[in-house]
Amino acid sequence: MRILAIDTATKQSSITLWENDKEIWEFLFATSSKDYGETILLNLDMLLRRSNWNLEDIDLYVISKGPGSFTGLRIGMMVIKTLAQVFNKPISAPSYLDVLAYQNKFPGIIFSILPARKNELHLASYRNWKDFQKIEKEEVVSIEEFLKRINILQEEALLVGEIPEEIKMKLPNNVIFTSKSSSFLRGASLAELGFLMFNKGEYFDPLELNPYYGQKSSAEINWEKLHGKKE
Numbered sequence: 001m002r003i004l005a006i007d008t009a010t011k012q013s014s015i016t017l018w019e020n021d022k023e024i025w026e027f028l029f030a031t032s033s034k035d036y037g038e039t040i041l042l043n044l045d046m047l048l049r050r051s052n053w054n055l056e057d058i059d060l061y062v063i064s065k066g067p068g069s070f071t072g073l074r075i076g077m078m079v080i081k082t083l084a085q086v087f088n089k090p091i092s093a094p095s096y097l098d099v100l101a102y103q104n105k106f107p108g109i110i111f112s113i114l115p116a117r118k119n120e121l122h123l124a125s126y127r128n129w130k131d132f133q134k135i136e137k138e139e140v141v142s143i144e145e146f147l148k149r150i151n152i153l154q155e156e157a158l159l160v161g162e163i164p165e166e167i168k169m170k171l172p173n174n175v176i177f178t179s180k181s182s183s184f185l186r187g188a189s190l191a192e193l194g195f196l197m198f199n200k201g202e203y204f205d206p207l208e209l210n211p212y213y214g215q216k217s218s219a220e221i222n223w224e225k226l227h228g229k230k231e
Contacts, residue, residue: 001019001020001059001060001195002017002018002057002058002060003016003017003018003019003061003062003191003195004017004018004044004055004058004061004062004080005018005061005062005190005191005194006040006044006061006062006064006076006079007063007064007096007099007185007190008064008072008073008075008076009064009066009067009069009072009073009096009114009185010031010068010069010072010184010185011030012030012185013031013040014026014027014029014185014186015027015029015040015043016187016190018187018188018191018192018195020195023051024187024188024191025051025053026186027043027046027047029043040075040076040079041079044079055083055087058087058089059089060090060091060195060203061084061089061091061092062091062092062093062191062194062195063077063080063091063092064093064094064096064099064185064190065093065095065096065209065210065211065212066095066213066214067095067096067097067116067213067214067215070213077209077211081206081209082206085206085207090203090204091203091204091206092194092195092197092198092203092204093194093203093204094190094193094197095124096114096185097112097113097161098112098124098134099185099186099190099193100160100183101126101128101132101134101160102126102128102189102192103186104128104158104160105128105129106156108127108156108158109125109135109153109155109156109158110125110126110127110157110159111123111126111150111157112124112126112160112161113146113159113160113161113167114162115164116140116214116215117140119143120140120141120142120143120215121140121142121143122138122139122215123138123140123146124136124137124139132196138212138214140214140215143166147167150175151170153172153174153175154174156174156175156176157174157175157176158177159175159176159177159178160177160182160183162183
């Protein structure tokens with residue numbers, strides 16, 4: 001099966017062409033500039049030409065559905081949904097936190113973390129030793145609440161992702177965190193997890209899929225301040 005996987009959830013984005021047990025082509029690029037909507041298409045075209053793959057050959061599209069950058073998620077989702085609709089192919093959509101945990105083996109509990117708003121975190125927990133298992137789904141918690149949970153934990157734990165220094169300095173001895181290089185999503189891991197999810201029947205029609213933001217945008221918050229919360 002040939003897979004095109006795209007991640008635009010954070011400043012470090014990736015486009016990956018993945019064929020199980022055969023070949024992997026991957027391109028990493030920064031998405032901090034204002035023109036990365038155009039950049040993603042240019043990079044995809046370059047990767048297709050270098051690999052001698054054609055979009056018609058893609059069997060499954062995989063996208064990191066979030067959480068992460070509102071703009072980045074919308075652009076990546078738009079590209080994947082458009083291609084899947086044009087070529088009538090399914091989409092698999094692991095969360096960004098799912099992939100971080102999947103690419104890190106550990107005998108205890110794994111917490112995937114991504115900073116949210118000030119003093120808050122996107123958080124989910126997993127096990128990934130013999131089998132990959134999600135324990136608690138994505139939620140947004142305060143750093144204070146997360147530290148309370150961690151400090152009463154009885155087993156060993158691994159933190160993966162963008163971990164604030166405030167948390168690193170207050171961890172108990174049974175909790176460790178990964179190196180920086182292991183805390184960025186790898187495109188091959190995204191493709192592989194998407195492939196596994198597809199084989200379990202976990203995939204979407206392009207019209208059914210939306211990004212997972214996990215929190216309100218600044219525009220929504222400002223609108224509610226001016227007009228009151230939406231019913």
